[in-house]
Amino acid sequence: MTRRIVVVSGGTSVPSSTRLLADRLSEAAAGALRDGGEDVLVDVIELRPLARPLADAVLTGFPSGDLAAAVEKVRRADALVVVSPVFQASYSGLFKLFFDVLEPGLLEGRPVLLGATAGTARHSLVLEHAMRPLFAHLKTIVVPTAVFAASGDFGDTTDGRLTERIDRAGAELAALVAGRPAVRPAARPAGLDGTGLELDESVPFDELLRQVGQVP
Amino acid sequence: MQFGIFTVGDVTEDPTTGRTPTEHERISNTVTIAKKADEVGLDVVAVGQHHNPPFVASSPTTTMAYIAAQTERIILSTSTTLITTTDPVRIAEDYATLQHLTEGRMDLMMGRGNTGPVYPWFGKDIREGVALAVENYALLHRLWREDVVNWEGRFRTPLQGFTATPRPLDGVPPFVWHGSIRTPEIAEQAAYYGDGFFANHIFWPAAHTEAMVSLYRRRFEHYGHGSADQAIVGLGGQVFMRKNSQDAVREFRPYFDNAPVYGHGPSLEDFTAQTPLTVGSPQQVIERTLGFREYVGDYQRQLFLMDHAGLPLKTVLEQLDILGEEVVPVLRKEFAALKPAHVPEAPTHAARVAALTDAEQAAQADLTGDDTIDDTVEAGR
Numbered sequence: 001m002t003r004r005i006v007v008v009s010g011g012t013s014v015p016s017s018t019r020l021l022a023d024r025l026s027e028a029a030a031g032a033l034r035d036g037g038e039d040v041l042v043d044v045i046e047l048r049p050l051a052r053p054l055a056d057a058v059l060t061g062f063p064s065g066d067l068a069a070a071v072e073k074v075r076r077a078d079a080l081v082v083v084s085p086v087f088q089a090s091y092s093g094l095f096k097l098f099f100d101v102l103e104p105g106l107l108e109g110r111p112v113l114l115g116a117t118a119g120t121a122r123h124s125l126v127l128e129h130a131m132r133p134l135f136a137h138l139k140t141i142v143v144p145t146a147v148f149a150a151s152g153d154f155g156d157t158t159d160g161r162l163t164e165r166i167d168r169a170g171a172e173l174a175a176l177v178a179g180r181p182a183v184r185p186a187a188r189p190a191g192l193d194g195t196g197l198e199l200d201e202s203v204p205f206d207e208l209l210r211q212v213g214q215v216p
Numbered sequence: 217m218q219f220g221i222f223t224v225g226d227v228t229e230d231p232t233t234g235r236t237p238t239e240h241e242r243i244s245n246t247v248t249i250a251k252k253a254d255e256v257g258l259d260v261v262a263v264g265q266h267h268n269p270p271f272v273a274s275s276p277t278t279t280m281a282y283i284a285a286q287t288e289r290i291i292l293s294t295s296t297t298l299i300t301t302t303d304p305v306r307i308a309e310d311y312a313t314l315q316h317l318t319e320g321r322m323d324l325m326m327g328r329g330n331t332g333p334v335y336p337w338f339g340k341d342i343r344e345g346v347a348l349a350v351e352n353y354a355l356l357h358r359l360w361r362e363d364v365v366n367w368e369g370r371f372r373t374p375l376q377g378f379t380a381t382p383r384p385l386d387g388v389p390p391f392v393w394h395g396s397i398r399t400p401e402i403a404e405q406a407a408y409y410g411d412g413f414f415a416n417h418i419f420w421p422a423a424h425t426e427a428m429v430s431l432y433r434r435r436f437e438h439y440g441h442g443s444a445d446q447a448i449v450g451l452g453g454q455v456f457m458r459k460n461s462q463d464a465v466r467e468f469r470p471y472f473d474n475a476p477v478y479g480h481g482p483s484l485e486d487f488t489a490q491t492p493l494t495v496g497s498p499q500q501v502i503e504r505t506l507g508f509r510e511y512v513g514d515y516q517r518q519l520f521l522m523d524h525a526g527l528p529l530k531t532v533l534e535q536l537d538i539l540g541e542e543v544v545p546v547l548r549k550e551f552a553a554l555k556p557a558h559v560p561e562a563p564t565h566a567a568r569v570a571a572l573t574d575a576e577q578a579a580q581a582d583l584t585g586d587d588t589i590d591d592t593v594e595a596g597r
Contacts (some may be wrong), residue, residue, distance in 0.1 A: 018369065055481065056481045059478060059480060059482075060419065060482060060487070062424075063420075064421075202401055202435070203400075205439075208346070208404070209354060211350070212347050212350050212354075213369060
């Protein structure tokens with residue numbers, strides 16, 4: 001069975017340490033899944049090129065163009081790896097915007113691995129105090145190990161043991177995905193070029209009448 | 217097919233002059249615009265209902281009656297009548313009165329309203345929006361069809377032995393459209409009753425409208441009102457026109473860039489590509505509008521939003537001249553040529569009275585026929 005891991009990377013510089021961490025996390029998860037005999041596809045969504053469509057979507061209420069395509073990738077994801085830089089003691093505004101424009105319930109029940117980056121380790125609790133509550137609100141299943149990388153972690157192999165944490169988090173995500181059926185998203189109108197999309201039959205009207213106590 | 221305009225009745229600053237019309241000016245302008253629409257040969261003018269600034273349109277039937285008294289031909293409608301927060305008894309009375317005053321030259325479009333605080337101001341809860349629309353319309357539907365109503369529901373005080381007066385003109389209730397952008401339950405509701413379904417259409421990609429109309433058509437057929445392509449569909453549209461399309465773009469851009477609904481977001485060019493908004497020559501508007509049919513099928517009513525985003529009265533009146541003289545006559549001809557004979561025309565009071573009379577005569581002629589009884593029910597829908 002092919003599993004899709006979708007990476008959402010909120011880094012704004014190029015190259016970005018956020019993307020670096022995101023790639024290492026998705027590789028760890030994909031590797032663990034492949035060890036268990038699964039096929040894995042990894043798709044990366046970089047938020048920087050989506051900054052303008054994201055602002056538009058907040059104002060118009062619908063995602064357009066490349067953003068609509070990114071939302072469709074998320075819809076079909078078996079698991080997400082989401083990584084944000086720390087801005088002013090929290091995830092970045094750009095990172096939050098992406099989750100703001102997803103329709104309600106889209107991520108419900110989806111396994112998610114959290115990551116964050118910053119200049120120093122003093123911000124590491126952003127993962128627990130900001131990101132974990134956000135993804136709890138979105139009703140995702142967040143793996144126990146969230147991975148924080150300060151700039152120093154990319155060099156220091158004795159203290160932070162970044163690689164060890166990445167591997168543990170990747171294995172946790174893989175274990176969650178392997179125990180679940182593949183995601184089959186419900187059809188619904190979303191994109192710009194969504195011709196042929198069909199709404200599921202709605203609740204029969206007799207039922208809607210009964211819900212307000214009226215006899216059909 | 218009917219062509220017309222719809223408005224929400226907003227008071228918005230003209231971004232090119234910084235001037236905001238007074239409420240009095242806006243209300244007077246609404247009447248002037250409606251009379252102009254009648255004069256240039258449009259079929260429908262629809263006014264909004266809102267209960268919060270910057271909107272002035274809180275009392276649609278008052279405005280509609282005033283316009284009707286000064287026009288001869290144009291059908292008065294709403295965009296929309298708030299079925300959630302307005303007492304269905306008051307809707308039954310107000311619109312039936314309007315129906316008598318206008319000799320049937322009216323219909324109405326139900327909408328839920330999406331402004332959270334308006335609900336508690338009327339003792340309701342926006343989270344119950346769909347349930348309110350379902351219950352209130354179920355009551356309204358009966359009030360116009362049953363002389364004496366005994367009724368009990370969740371949201372309103374019960375009625376025992378209640379008669380809504382006046383009774384509908386000629387025994388035919390006003391035709392009802394149900395408007396929605398993306399709530400399948402409302403398409404379902406319109407289909408259940410065999411009422412019209414109006415897709416707002418503007419501000420969103422066409423795929424949403426296509427999916428909603430398709431659902432409504434399938435369910436219309438399911439409930440036995442006719443084949444899917446005989447369902448009664450209306451669409452919104454938004455245009456700005458000048459002889460040269462570059463002039464239209466240049467003049468409309470500041471209004472677009474600052475518009476309350478989508479301003480400060482996507483570019484005019486992006487939004488034109490993503491939604492049915494058309495800014496250009498009359499010919500471009502004709503071609504775009506004819507294209508709507510390709511994804512919703514043959515439909516009965518096309519309304520354009522012409523007077524929003526702070527456009528001055530003079531400009532709106534010029535737009536109506538172009539619409540009435542250059543665009544609608546061509547659209548009328550082209551749509552009529554494309555429409556198969558079995559697809560019904562847009563409903564009018566006269567046609568619905570005639571259908572009811574025919575059905576009654578058929579019932580007289582053949583009292584034993586089950587089919588004719590069904591026809592009577594159908595005509596009275």
